[in-house]
Amino acid sequence: MSSSTMVIIGGDAAGMSAASKIRRECPDTHVIVFEKGEHISYSACGMPYWIGGVVDSDRRLLVLTVDAARKRRGIDVRTHHEVVAIDPVRREVTVRQLGDGTSFQQPYDLLLIATGASPARPPIPGLDLPGVFTLRSLSHAQQIYHFLESRQPRRAVIIGGGYIGLEMAEAFRDRELEVTVVEMLPQILPNFDPEMVEEVAAHVQQQGVTIHTGTRVTAIQQDNPGLAVVTEEAGTLPADLVLVATGVRPNGELARQAGLRMGQTGAIWVDDHMRTSDEHIYAAGDCVEHYHLVLEENAWIPLATSANKGGRVAGENMAGGDARFPGILGTAVVKVFDYTVAVTGVTEQAARASGKFGEQGEWVGSAVITNDDKAGYWPGAEPLKVKLVFDRRDGRVLGGQLAGKAGVNKRIDIVATAITARMTVADVGMLDLSYAPPYSHPYDPVQICANVALRDVGR
Structure with a gap:
């Protein structure tokens, strides 16, 4: 060749x-x-x-x-x-x-x-107004950066509460802007199960971000010298900069x-x-x-x-080789101010809706625990929430989600590896994982969750 x-x-x-x-x-x-x-x-x-x-x-x-x-x-x-x-x-x-x-x-x-x-463009009038941006390419980022530098906006409205929306909420707060996030669905981070988002949403609001969930934007209008974001549920939101982060x-x-x-x-x-x-x-x-x-x-x-x-x-x-791409789990991790949230495999909602695990999702099991990310007596120990989704018939791990301030990224990779290897919650509970008080427990939080899940296997 x-x-x-x-x-x-x-x-x-x-x-x-x-x-x-x-x-x-x-x-x-x-x-x-x-x-x-x-x-x-x-x-x-x-x-x-x-x-x-x-x-x-x-x-x-x-x-x-x-x-x-x-x-x-x-x-x-x-x-x-x-x-x-x-x-x-x-x-x-x-x-x-x-x-x-x-x-x-x-x-x-x-x-x-x-x-x-490409960025999804929802059917909202006003998407082409000056001061309205999407963020997908480096050129988009440069446009936003130069707008911030030259115009010194004070108020930003972000349409969309997913990964990019929340990462940009933090970026704008770092630049001391007033930030409002508008999400059409009932929660921010909609690709997580609801209970995994509660503490994160509260934390985002503690950082000075206003959140409107279950809120639909109907228009973006010029409102000299700025912009106005018109919503059905939250009224009209003033803005100097609008970021549309509704997916791709x-x-x-x-x-x-x-x-x-x-x-x-x-x-x-x-x-x-x-x-x-x-x-x-x-x-x-x-x-x-x-x-x-x-x-x-x-x-x-x-x-x-x-x-x-x-x-x-x-x-x-x-080039003439014979390589194979084995598949995906959708493993992702995102920083949300001081929190880290991560997901792999399927959520409980997605597993039940898939029809793959019983017509009504009756074979889907889940377990949620909260434990310190390291030994509780170690300075700086923080709560870590872990959720495992599994097949109740045999205990096979189907998905995992974590939320906390430390140790999240390492542990989501444990779950991703377990799913790839088709391990059960019993297998995960017996994994030979590392332990020292500054880092974990004799039973890692993922294993604690796995052992809780084991109670529901075969029932």
């Missing part, structure tokens, strides 16, 4: 992971990356921390610059180039140069679609127009080798769906971890 031309659409996590892997495996292959934006390979997850001042420069978020990709890795990166069509029969893509608007055709031997996802949608339109198989989630279908329904086209990153190890069907959960791994798998296979 040394004389092949590999074309990659999209230059962020999945695209550049694949490009780098191809170049390592096949140094003579011509790898072209078309990226419609200005930047490649940056840490999107770090953007709220730069905006809030924790990270001192946006340059520190760049994992790989265009020059470094070209000179050190030999990747033909072309920014400000948008692929507007794929012709699977001719095996070529149509590319528009955004600088002058001209177009050309680029043939390929193998193609990777890594088009990512997969960028699958190119694949759909090319006749590739699409998943029921609206993302691109791929097999475990990251191949699409066309043997010459691969796809990876936030535009694809993956096999969910608990639900045993495809799901769309866009996360940086699966984008990087999926891109690497795609790149290895495009």
